[in-house]
Amino acid sequence: MEIETEKSLVIGLDMGETNSVFGIVDQRGNIKSQTVISSTAYPDFDDYVKASVDALQPALDAVGGIGNVRAMGIGAPNSNYYNGCIENAANLVWPGIVPVAEKFQEALGIPCRVTNDANAAAMGEMTYGVARGMKNFIMITLGTGVGSGIVCDGKIVYGSDGFAGELGHVIVDRGESARACGCGRKGCLETYTSATGVARTAREILQKNTADSLLRELDPEKITSFDVFQAAEKGDALALEIFDFTGTVLGRACADFTAFNSPEAFVFFGGLTKAGDYLMKPLRKAFDENVLRNYRGKVKLLISSLNGSEAAVLGASALGWEESL
């Protein structure tokens, strides 16, 4: 019990579109207790906070009460670390500016910080994962979109407004046929190297190409990156070509990103990383071929070691260990 009286626990909240997952986490990244509430059932944010505290109570009791908790970290879309607010998040039920950190701080009586998912993931890797001990690295999350969390000198780069680190929206193709992106522009990295980007690549290649493929048995409009992975597992040449293309685009982009903060490593996270070497082999090759000589051989390309389902809560909780708290 001695360690716990030193406030050796933190709360992590992964605020998703549908569910809000809370975890009480120790310094080694063990989730001691977990609880979930709906993210959509409380249109009034004060009610949401109240429901959160109620749901957390049994979990807190189990670890000896809030007195043993140092702080709370929240991973939420469109959130601003500097002011602790969620700002105009299209996929959450609360419109406008929501002072999330302040509200939870009041309700729980402990310091509270908020950041977006990719930055939380980077914090998680630095605190509990493969980036432990690293001071300079770049986290790349490969999900429906492509997110990033950039760490310089041991700290997340938030920039002048709290919204730094949008590497998924670096433009990698300025050609006529560059892909339209949800951001309103064309050719963004995420249109190629997200899970949905892989599905787009699949449809494009199936159309351009007449080669046989297991993927031809599927409705092109419904192909997912997981379908491509399964076909690759069966040795399907076209599926391998899709991952080759994806890894190459991502490897080239990461080579360019290296010129920014000369990172010790890139850490990749998200569904796409399950493709393993199908993705990582062409990625490494393109990275080595495209990175500036000064950096060659110095940069590790790693896959996250955190359990996918726990990673978001762990990442959020990692904010609770920040020295500034």
Place this chain on the structure above:
Amino acid sequence: MEIETEKSLVIGLDMGETNSVFGIVDQRGNIKSQTVISSTAYPDFDDYVKASVDALQPALDAVGGIGNVRAMGIGAPNSNYYNGCIENAANLVWPGIVPVAEKFQEALGIPCRVTNDANAAAMGEMTYGVARGMKNFIMITLGTGVGSGIVCDGKIVYGSDGFAGELGHVIVDRGESARACGCGRKGCLETYTSATGVARTAREILQKNTADSLLRELDPEKITSFDVFQAAEKGDALALEIFDFTGTVLGRACADFTAFNSPEAFVFFGGLTKAGDYLMKPLRKAFDENVLRNYRGKVKLLISSLNGSEAAVLGASALGWEESL
């Protein structure tokens, strides 16, 4: 004299290929005294340090002695802030690893820091120039090459090895006809937006195009960016097209760089900035058209306010004010 007894001065050394310029600088960026020695006349680095101290002595006497000097900052090619060494600088007479900071620290008895020219320029802008008070900005130097100094949270980004911030070597063209770069790769930003890049653009456009131009009166192999500027001043359409192209390439690249650290501003420095609006107008246009919506309207695009001939010494000297000293 009261202020001077508080060590209110710093020494800046701009170590160039040919000359080494020393300045004794006050907190407002006034160069109180300046002296120069040859960078090539002392193949033994110890002799160079001795010659430096000898040359500095009258300047130091004039400001009341080394007791009034807080520290020394050095801007030098291929230098590593972390270990204080110049590492394998092809254009300096000292081969291998040279412990510059240590040697000057011993000789002068004051703390000493070293960094490369572009980082020194960024420090100079932050300390005495247009970036005063900014915590997040990107310095872009447009000279023979393109250099960069990136500031996050008030600090230069040095990365894992001291060599971060090589934005001149981000690849902006992966096409067949991308330009060969001195780094051994193709399509680097600096092959388009350096002074030499502008001259290359001039040669390319003159060749592709049969339009009349004042530039046709010159030997294409000898055209410089200054020739293009002079032609633009006379309203030469082709010269304007060359700056349009240059500004567009640079504006697009800066839009991408913004996704990294969401800077408050870009600060441009170097001979090319003399082109003023010929360069800055297309640059701003391309930036606005290409930057992610989140950042639009937030980022200033500025030209350095420091006197060109003093900027390098001032930049180097700015290292001497760092809190960590």
